[in-house]
Amino acid sequence: MIDLYTWTTPNGRKVSILLEELGVEYTAHPINIGKDEQKTPEFLAISPNNKIPAIVDRETDVALMESGAIMWYLADKYNKFLPTDSTGRARVMEWLMWQMGGLGPMAGQAHHFLHFNPGKAPYAEDRYRTEVRRLYDVLNKRLTGRDYICDEYSIADMAIWPWVSRHEWQQISLEEYPSVRAWYQRLLAREAVQKGYHVPKVMGEIPQG
Numbered sequence: 565m566i567d568l569y570t571w572t573t574p575n576g577r578k579v580s581i582l583l584e585e586l587g588v589e590y591t592a593h594p595i596n597i598g599k600d601e602q603k604t605p606e607f608l609a610i611s612p613n614n615k616i617p618a619i620v621d622r623e624t625d626v627a628l629m630e631s632g633a634i635m636w637y638l639a640d641k642y643n644k645f646l647p648t649d650s651t652g653r654a655r656v657m658e659w660l661m662w663q664m665g666g667l668g669p670m671a672g673q674a675h676h677f678l679h680f681n682p683g684k685a686p687y688a689e690d691r692y693r694t695e696v697r698r699l700y701d702v703l704n705k706r707l708t709g710r711d712y713i714c715d716e717y718s719i720a721d722m723a724i725w726p727w728v729s730r731h732e733w734q735q736i737s738l739e740e741y742p743s744v745r746a747w748y749q750r751l752l753a754r755e756a757v758q759k760g761y762h763v764p765k766v767m768g769e770i771p772q773g
Contacts, residue, residue, distance in 0.1 A: 568763070584755075
């Protein structure tokens, strides 16, 4: 049994999608970041960086924060969605780290300046809009001629997809990135992706891309 502490954000959805794909038993515990529930002593004992998501594995008593580390742990534990050969494994980790260090942080800043606070910082808006567009171009080139980010569907796809699902917040039209759009819709058709998106609660229609 996995206890998942999460909220309706791309980082949270990465882990709930993986858990749905794995088909393992888990309990989702909502941590409403709009009400600062991530700052409670109880949550900080699990996630010292006071950010969601976090998990507790009841079988091993392992508590983990940071979505990339959680995905790596779960894929490794259940031997799914992460290749066992060194080259394939490194390639998936390469793109997982690309999301963790690139698309996630840059798209998150785009959300802050372009979606939540438009007109307050033109320089920042231009900076993050430009960088997010560059990252989408990188992703589009990678996906050209491919069904998935790597040779097979993996945690790299699950990590990147929730950030792309908020493309409108980033002022991105997926029509400009046809390979990304086809990949996005391919994953959207998966039942586990749809279920994982709506954890810990339903948040309206999933963007269709």
